Amino acid sequence: MFFGPGRELSFLEEEQVQSPLRSMAKRFFTNKIAMTGLIVFLSCLLLVIIGPIFLPLDLSYSDATQQNVPPTRKLAAVPEALKSDLRKLSVGTTYGIGCDNAGQVYTWGYTKITDKIDLAEIPDEVREAKIVDVAAGYDHVLALSDKGRLYVWGNTRLSQADIPQKAQKKDIILIGASTQYSAALTKEGYLYLWGNGNTADIKVKKDYQNHIVKFALSDYAYVCLMDDGSIQYTGYNATTSYAQIPEGLESGVIDIAASSTTFAAVTDDGEVAVWGNVTNGENEVPEFDGEIREIYGGRYHYTALLDTGKIISWGDNHFGQAKVPDHLAEGEEQIKDIYTGYYQNYAVNEDGKIFTWGLKGYLMGTDNLGRDVLTRLVNGGRVTMTVGAVSVIIMLLIGITIGGLSGYFGGRLDVVLMRIAEVISGIPFLPFALILSSVVSSSVSLTQRMYLIMVVLGILSWPPLARLVRAQILAVREQEYVMAAKAMGVKELTIVFKHILPNILSVVLVNITLDFATCMLTESSLSYLGFGIIPPTPTWGNMLTGANNSVVIQQYWWRWVFPALIFGICTIAINLMGDGLRDAVDPKSEER
Structure with missing residues (x-):
């Protein structure tokens, strides 16, 4: 093969030279069906x-949020119509939801919660309203209209749709959804929580009402950023690890976020504190130049925007959700908004261009344990x-x-x-x-x-x-x-x-x-x-x-x-x- 063709052998010479094994190999390699089987094997x-x-x-891996997802690579594929006119976006388990400046709602990814419940089936009253904000939960979606009305659809069997009547009449400035419960914050600093209270502490002590600036929802609890710059656990179950707020967060806190089982807070001097049930390196904050301006939480990871325009992520990286694209990590884009949730991240620059990283999907789907x-x-x-x-x-x-x-x-x-x-x-x-x-x-x-x-x-x-x-x-x-x-x-x-x-x-x-x-x-x-x-x-x-x-x-x-x-x-x-x-x-x- 490498030194040119050898001397041609006569029929008799070939019969004399070839051993039985060589003859067998020759017959096998000239059999196209057998060779096909060999190549496939x-x-x-x-x-x-x-x-x-x-x-x-x-x-030991299992994930209830990823159960029975069909083969797809489009879990993070934002609709083209939304890309050019994005107003708000929220990340769910295997789906995303967003609204444009005209108030129209879009969904993408795998939106089926059960055999009969599909989040892509947006109620008519939501389609007719002008939606200004959306929040994706574990199995339901919360939306806010320009008239201050709240809408819920998806799985509502565990009181997810039992919106307090008083909340419908207030000036809502922030909404959120988590595992079978939701939250809404008014302009006056009054927090409303509703949903499944058996798994999460969703009560609010009255002493903290009208002083809340922002809230962060984990799967089982929540914390609030107060108007005095402190972090408070405003629920009633003070024995949980979520209520054990680290020292130094009594003032000067500028932002908070939550993962599935932890909370994170950023102080005005650029320090990050993480507490709760840390299981996936959520507290292993990488070194960075500059100061964190905003922080966002996924299921087991955090993403932060620095004052230099750079983006950093840390925590679980099973789906690449903590690996920021190089041009974003270097601050080459003027990022104005970041949306993080579960296993995906979306970054929007000043021109409205959307960048995504994290879970794109599964080539062959997932099984009953995710x-x-x-x-x-x-x-x-x-x-x-x-x-x-x-x-x-x-x-x-x-x-x-x-x-x-x-x-x-x-x-x-x-x-x-x-x-x-x-x-x-x-x-x-x-x-x-x-x-x-x-x-x-x-x-x-x-x-x-x-x-x-x-x-x-x-x-x-x-x-x-x-x-x-x-x-x-x-x-x-x-x-x-x-x-x-x-x-x-x-x-x-x-x-x-x-x-x-x-x-x-x-x-x-x-x-x-x-x-x-x-x-x-x-x-x-x-x-x-x-x-x-x-x-x-x-x-x-x-x-x-x-x-x-x-x-x-x-x-x-x-x-x-x-x-x-x-x-x-x-x-x-x-x-x-x-x-x-x-x-x-x-x-x-x-x-x-």
Whole structure:
């Protein structure tokens, strides 16, 4: 290839030079179907080997805000009509909502809360009103009209729509929405809170009313910035970590924000204080030049605008929400507004251009626990292929050893070993595996269960291979090269495994290829039935478990289509390889 074409060989010379292995390889590589199977299988193999490097798996991860999101990359795609005339914007779990200067409301992203509730279905009374502000909550939306009227739509089963009557008659200057509750602040500094009070402290002490300048809502509590520059927890549950406000925030506070479980405050000297249930590095404020002018909170991260025009973010960066684009981090844009929520950030410059970073979507959607299907598919494939490969290796070692000894020595040893093989073959694998799994399920860990499946698969799958090896050795043990080795005094075990085995390896290779696919299918069958490797460890089998639910089949198709598709493609590719190897080993098989 690299030194030019070699000398052409005549037909007779070619037949003399080519070894059986070389002839087999030539026939295999000229088989287009087999080569297609090989390429597809290698692609799947590279995907499950290299993929986990770029898509690491956290077995403990789950997120209720990201459940059953369909495949999309447009969660942060602001409508074109809104980009040029944005007035207000708010970020929800997997959706965004905004209003333009004409008072029209827009939604984007995945807006379905339940099978029957869709936030994109904006009420007619909201469409007819001129909306001047919007707030996105966990499962509902709050909007404010130019006449001071508040509107709520979405999930309203937990009092999210029970707006206090007094709030409808006041001059509202700020609204907010969080996890099943909302808030509105009047010009006089009076705060109204309503919604699900079972999970959040949404009461306000009267002593603080008419002195509130701004509020920040977390999932379970809220804090207020007062007119004297202090931070106060104005609720009644003073024992929570949210009420333990750090020292130094008695005055001089210029802005506040909240994440899902923490609060942050910025003082007039540029210091940032974070308190609450810190779990994702929300308190690890990076070094920066200048002073923070404004601060905004996402689900587990914060974003801040400096007086130099630069933007910084910190906290959880799972979706890139804390990685600010370079031109924004360097202050190259004149940013006037920032909107942050959950896993997304939107920055608007003086010209009205919108920049976004954070969660764009999922190529293959998410499952019922909010986990990325693509990440689990890649890591699950590695587990499934590992189980199949190790099982085949165990089967190979046992099958070749027993088949080789039985075929070469014969006699009583042959009878005993073949009777053992028949006993093993008579054990129904799936029922045996189900019973074994039920017996040991409470006493073994997930890792031990995976090892157990590998061993059981290997131990119960070797008899067909042993019979094949025995038959092949019986056919060649009387040939001249074997007799010559015996005459030279070569040890019998050396003859079996060093001289005979290499000559039957091609036939064994075909069988191994097909058994690999069979072991993968068996493991997946066990996992699908719930008796194999169980979640949270993913396999292609247990990812298909949801397919036995009609709701999943009809409404959440991506949860089973993608695992089934790649599993089917991979096993078909392996079988095509096996058929190609069989035809290459025995060219006459194509004629039969």
